[in-house]
Amino acid sequence: MSDSLAGKLLVAMPSIGDPRFAHAVILMCFHDEDHAMGVMINRPKEELTLSDVMEHLGLKTDDEIAFRSVLDGGPVGQDRGYVLHSDDFTAGEATLDVAPGVRMTSTRDVLEAMAGETAPEQFVLALGHAGWGAGQLEDELKHNAWLVVDPDKAIIFDDGHDDKWKRAINALGFDLSQLSGGEGGRA
Secondary structure, three states: OOOOOOOOEEEEOOOOOOHHHOOOEEEEEEEOOOEEEEEEOOOEEEEEEHHHHHHHOOOOOOHHHHOOEEEEOOOEEEEEEEEEEEOOOOOHHHEEEEEOOEEEEOOHHHHHHHHOOOOOOOEEEEEEEEEEEOOHHHHHHHOOOEEEEOOOHHHHHOOOHHHHHHHHHHOOOOOHHHOOOOOOOEO
């Protein structure tokens, strides 16, 4: 699919109308004519840390990463974890190349690596994802619910969650005051 948004950031327009996605920044991991899947990267889960998840799975973490936030990846499959990580880790066919330098793995392999000495240089764990059926995302784009932005590893991996939405919009070269419920578009 030549118009695939895989690897792009979806940035919610102020007029999106769905409170679950207000000010959302979503890294699109997969997109074809039948469905699309992405992980929200700017919403930490309240009172849940990486060490909480790892402990639940019987894995120990070192103090350096134990208090990292776990993200709310979206409303679908909240019991499933997705690790977005740098390309210095792979779990074979269980790892999906998402964007230049960014991969996604959703198997225990990556969690064990994170707990050990083979952790990817950059990573973030999200629970849940955003999903769309055939034509649904395209329809939302036609109705200007989303802006499409090129990926930025700093936005994907850093812990400045409160300003990721603003930074993603600024990457398009305009300021928040220029946004309206009108035209959305692709970068």
